[in-house]
Amino acid sequence: MIINLSTLYIVVLLISACMAMSWGVLWRYYPTIGGSGFWMLANLLSAAGGTTMAVGEPMQSLLLVMAGNAMVISGFWMVWCGIRHLQGLRSYWEIAVLAGAVTVMLLLLVQESRIGRNTVYTVGQAMPMVAAAVFLLRRMRRGMASVLTALALVAGAIGNGVRLGSLVAHQEGLLATAAYNQFLFVTMLVVIFSGLTRNLGLLLLVMDRLRRNLQKLAAVDDLTGLPNRRYFMGRILEEQERAHRREQPFSLMIIDIDRFKQINDTHGHAAGDACLLHFSRLVSERLRATDVVARMGGDEFCVLLPETLASQAAVVAQDLVSAVRAEAAEWRDVAIPMTLSIGIADWRPARSATISDLMHDADLALYRAKRRGRDQFAVSPDAIRAARVELFEAASAG
Template identity: 35%
Template sequence: MKLDFTTLYVVVLLNSLMLSIIWGSIAGTYRNFLPARYWLASSLINTVGGSVLLHTSGDYAILAAIAGNALIIFGFLNIWMGLRIFFGLSSGIGIAVAVTTVCAALMVLLIDAPRARNMVYSGGQLVPMVLSILLLAGQKSLGVGGIITMAAMGIGALSRLIVIGSNIAVLAQAFTAGGFFSIAPVTLLLVICSGIVWNFGLATMAIDRLREEVAILAASDDLTSLANRRGLNERLSLAMRRARRSGQTFAVMLVDLDNLKQINDSLGHSAGDAAIIHTAELIRAVMSQQDYAARLGGDEFCVIIAKPHASAPGADAASLSRPAQMADALLERLATTPLRFAGTTHPISASIGIAAWRPRDHEHHADILAEADAALYASKTAGRNTVTMAIPAAIDTTGAPVLGSGA
C-alpha cells in the first residue's frame, strides 16, 4: 500500500478530533486539572492545522501549508506547556509563541525553498518534543505514564531528525528526491503513531495524579488541611512497620483544647472553627518535617513524632526529649498567641498526653492511641493546660504504664 500525504493529513485530522473529544471530556469533568486544558488545546489546534493542510491547493497553497504547519508546531508546544503546568512550573507561553513565530517567519522567508522550509517545520515540531523529554527526564519519579510519554516522544523526535537529515542529504546530492518522498510519509506516520502513544501516556499521568489527589482529600481534614483520622491510622500503621524494620521508635502526642465549648457557646461556632484552625497552625509551627499531624475530630489533634529521644547534648533525656519539648513549646505558643476573632483576643489552652511506641505493648495502632489518650485524660484531671507522659520504663502491677507529669 502506498502512503500519500493527503491520506496521512486525513489521519492527522481524525486523530486530533478523537484526542480533542478525550481531553475535552477530561478537562470538562476535572475543571481544576489545568494540564488537561493545554492538552485539549493541543488537539484542537492540531485539528485546525490538519484541516488547513488538507486545503493546500490553488494560488495560496504554499501560504496555507505554512499556516497549517505553524498551527501544528504551536499545537505540539501546548503539550510541553501542559507538562510544565503538570509539574508545577509556569506555562512557558512566551517561549511557545516565540518558537512558533520564528518558525512561521522562517517558512515565509524560505517560501521558494521547499527543502529548507520542510526542515524548519520538522525542527519546529522537534523543539517541543526535546523540551518535553528533558522536562520528563528531570523528574525524580515518572511512573508508567511518564515513561510511556517520554519514550513515544523520543520516537517522534527521531522521525523528525530523519526528515531533517534526509533533506540535508538531498540538498547535498547524497540522496535523491524520490528516495526522500518514499520515506517522508513513513516518518509522518511515525509521528502520528507516537502522538497517539504519548497522549495515552499523558492520560495515564493524569489518572495517576487525579487518583493521588482523591486519596489526599479522603485522608485530609477540610477545616485545617491536616490529616484526618483515616490518614492518621494509615500513617500510624506505616510508622509501626518502619519501626519494626529499623528499630527506630516514635511517639504519639494527643492535644485536646480545654475551653473550646466556652468559645462556641459565647462567640458561636465560627469562632470555634477559628480556634481549631489557630491551634492547627501552632501545631505545625512546633513540628519538624519528619513529624505528622492530624485532627481526630472536634478539638482533638494527634502528632506522630519521629525520633522522640533526640535531645540536646548533656541534657536530661526524660525532660528534654522531643515530645516534651514540642508539648512545652505548643503550650507556650498557645499562652502567648491568643485567638484573635472579631477584633478581640481570646485565650486558648490545651491538655496533652504523650506515649512512646513499644513493639511488645503496641501490636495495633489503637494500642498506642489508647495509651496516649490515658495520658491526656490524666492531664485533664490534673487541672488542664499541662502535659502527661506515659513513662515506658515504669509499669504498675496491672501491666499499664505509669503516667508522669511533664509540665
C-alpha cells in the same frame, strides 16, 4: 501496494480533531488539573494547521502554507506548555506564539526552496518535542506515563527527521520516487502512532495526578490541612515496625482543646474553626520535620514523636501548652483564649504493647490532665514506671 498518502493525512487531521475534543471535555470536568487546556489547543492547532496546509498547497498559496506551518509548530509548543502547567510551573505560552511568528519569518526567507521550507517545519516541530521529552525525563517522576510520553515525542521528532532526509535524498536523485513515497508512508504512520501514544501518555500523567490528589484528599483534614485519622493510624503502625527493628522508642501525645464546646456555643462554629486553625499553625511550627501531627476529629489531635521517650515528649508538651496559653486566637477582632490538655505515652522495645494499648495509655493520661484542672499535660503511669526502672537499672549498672 497502493499508497494513499492523502488518506493518511486525513486520518492525522481527524485524530487531532478528536483528541482536541477529548481534552476539551477533560478540561471542562477537571479544570483544576493543569495541562488539559493546553493539550486541547495543541491538537486544535495541529488540526487547523494541517487543514490550512492541505488547502494552501494545491492552491500554491504561500500565505496559507506558512500559516499552517506556524499553527502546527505553535501546537507542539503548547504540548510543552501543558506539561509544565501540569507540574504547577509557569507555562510560558508566549513561547508558542513567538514560535509561530518566527516560523513565518523563516519561511519567508526560504520560500523558494522546498527543502528549506521542510527544514524549517521539521526543526520547528523537533525543538518543542525534544524540550518536552527532556523535561519529562528530568523534572517529573520517572514513571511509565512520563517515559511513554517522552518516547512518543522523540519518535515523532525522528519520524519528521527521516522524512526530511528522504526528501533531500529524493531531490538529489539518491532516492527513487517509489522509495521516497514508501518513506513518506512509513514516516506518516510513525507520526500517527507517536501522536496517539503521546496523547495516551499525557492522559496517563493526568490520571496519575488525579490519583495522587485523591490519595491526598483521603489522608488530609479538610479544615486544618493536617493529616487525618486514617493517615495517622497508618503512620503510627509504620513507626512501630521501624522502632521495633531499630530497638528505638517513640512517643504519642493526645491533645484536646479545653472547653472547645464552650467556644463554639459562645462565639459560633466559625470561631471554633478559627481556633482549630490557630492551634494547627502553632503546633506545626513547634514540631520537628520527622514528627506527625494529625486531627483525629473534632478538637482532638494526635502527635507522633519518633525516637522520643515520654520524658522528652513532656518538654514538647509543656512548650505547646505554654504557647497556646500565651497566644489567643483571633476571630473578627475578638481574642479567644485557648488552653490545652495533653496526655503522653511512649512505646519502648522492651514492652510488647500494641498501638491500641499505647493510645489507651495516652488517653488515660489526657483525662488525668483534665481532672487536674486542664491547661497542662500528664504522662502515662506506665511510661513513668518504665523510666524509673531504666534509671534504677542504669544506677545499678554504674
